[in-house]
Amino acid sequence: MNDRTKPSSLLTTGISRRGALKGLGAAAALGTAPGFVRYAQSQSSEPIRIGFQAHRTGIGAAYGRWYERTTAAAIKRINDAGGINGRPVEIITEDDGTDAARGAEVVEKFANQHKTDIVYGTLFSHVVVGSAPAAGELKMPYYVVSEGYHVASGKMNRYVLQPGITDVRAQCRSVAPWITSNVGKKITMIYPDYAFGHDHRDFFAPAAAEQGGDVIAQIPIPPTESSFTRYLPQIPPDTDVIYHVMVGPAVLTFVKELGEFYGGSGPKLFGFIDSLEAVDINSPGLEFLEGSHFWEGMPRYLQDGASEHEKAYREAVGLDENGASVNDAKDVSTAAHMFGCWETLYIIKAAMEAAGYRGPEDRAKLVEATEAMTEFPEGAEHPQGAKVFDGKVHQVFGSQNISVVENGRLNVVHRTSIEDGRYEPEADYTTQPL
Amino acid sequence: MALIGYFLTNLAAMLVFGHEQWSRRGECLSVFMRMIARLGVVEAGPTVDARKGVALCLPGAKLVNAEPLPPSGTLFLLLALGSVSFDGLMRTFFWLGLFGINPLEFPGRSAVMGLGTFGLVATFAVLAIAFFTSIGFGERLAGAAGNMLPAAGALVWSIIPISMAYHFSHYLAALVVNGQYALAALSDPLMNGADLFGTAGLHVQAGVLMGAERAWMLWNMQAAAIIGGHVLAVLVAHTIAFRLHGSARATARSQVPLAVLMVAYTVFGLWLLSSPTGA
Incomplete structure (x- = not known):
């Protein structure tokens, strides 16, 4: 299954190539200033073709649907403003079935059949890990929106980049200072017993300890578990905070049983919205979450202090005030993650323009141009906020939001600094040959 | 590629065996469609003045009067049910x-893929063994001697309502959402940016399945279909058995094992609906 999104307008003028590969922020600021833009006839009016590896079916379908909508909105805005290097952008979507083996096939199909310039958009970690070798062998720039630590870990390759969404390691680190100084120091972690949960266990516990916190218990839950009552007595009675990252169909049961176990009192809760992405926070059984805190990559609910850029982004994607589709109030978005698609596409645009990208022969230059980026200022292209990019680990760093559930909505109470999430890089992709 | 292969194979078979014969006995989709058409409530009525009449009948009435299926047809129908059942089972935790x-x-x-193939074959095998055992045991209880295959071929028609109920319940959610993707694709079948019916950029309303209210509605529709399908199946099986055995006493005895199987299958179907799924 694939389709192409027609560019909504074909412009004859465009932004010319910029030689300087440094500080995209400065370049973007210049680009918006009249007089600095040298309008030039582009060398080719052939569209730039971006292969979108989408989770249309399989376990990633709810995320995939919103990744597609965000992508369509960003591409429309990019094309309305003249495309990339004066060329319209065409999105070619292929369903990977949220299937690792299929993911690699899709990358090959983009390279050999659709002849796309790059591949973009993958979320689920196992599909990224499954597809990355194909991207590396085909020398196909592969821009993922996955939030996994696998990119920054150095286990991928030179062609795999994650410039539009922060990774789970940074997210865990970012929230640790706020939890230990505002919620409590004695922390019990409850997490699903596989890679996703282990990432939280391995990255949060040391970060909390650095901040004077103490993870007094770690309770792994087998992934196939559908009732949790026998695990709850393992929570030490002197726990201040329960840090929970349960995911899957049993989340509602987990919250309900936790509520029944404590009967309205008990430790405070801190969770990751990954548990409830695309789920209405007002679903029956979730009442116990009132007053609890969540990490959110980008706020689901429209906040009072939302910037103009954020509002414009929400309108373009089609989000109502509650973070559901404007066409369908029950269709709750994956707001905490999907902004990464929008921001990644703008980074691709900026990198292609910086590299003077003409076609597949410039793919290596495109990777180098992306690696050379350092800062992305908050703006229409980066509505989630300012970010810092580390070209060595191919990973972006940014601010995180901590929200409280109040009257059935998530209100942001704290925004972490970019520095809160930084860690010592463990890799350097730039030493690998292109 | 697979589609072209399928088309060419069937085209060749039709040239060899004739269209009527092959679509009646060889091409699996035609065979299946012909089978499930017997669940319909419209039937050909008497011919009056060379004009064919059309009459209404009770759901399942055409199953009762159907010719017994040969063993291959019996197995085919059981496979049709087993495949949908396994498609549900394979997603469960x-x-x-x-x-x-x-x-x-x-x-x-x-x-x-390997596991799925094994599961599909295993589900079919378990279902077929359970079905033939129920029929054989029922025939013995009713005092019938000899070959039980004709009875199995007649009674297997009662599986049609169950099979249809499973199809409905299992694919309802997929139909509601993926059906919208299909509508969008219909307007632009060649993926060249066409918009033949104005649905090319259709906003897929995934919310139709979301929220507690919708989940309640969906579950009840699915459960009602499963239960309704099984009730109809039991009625059809009883009627066929009465035709086979002629007496109420023998009929009742012959149907005990099959009725137990159908109740067990109802429970299995409802369990599938309520199980957490992950794939």
């Missing part, structure tokens, strides 16, 4: 857990 697959991190279908 239970099934994935049996083979050590983490449903929260489902690796994708490619990784479970």
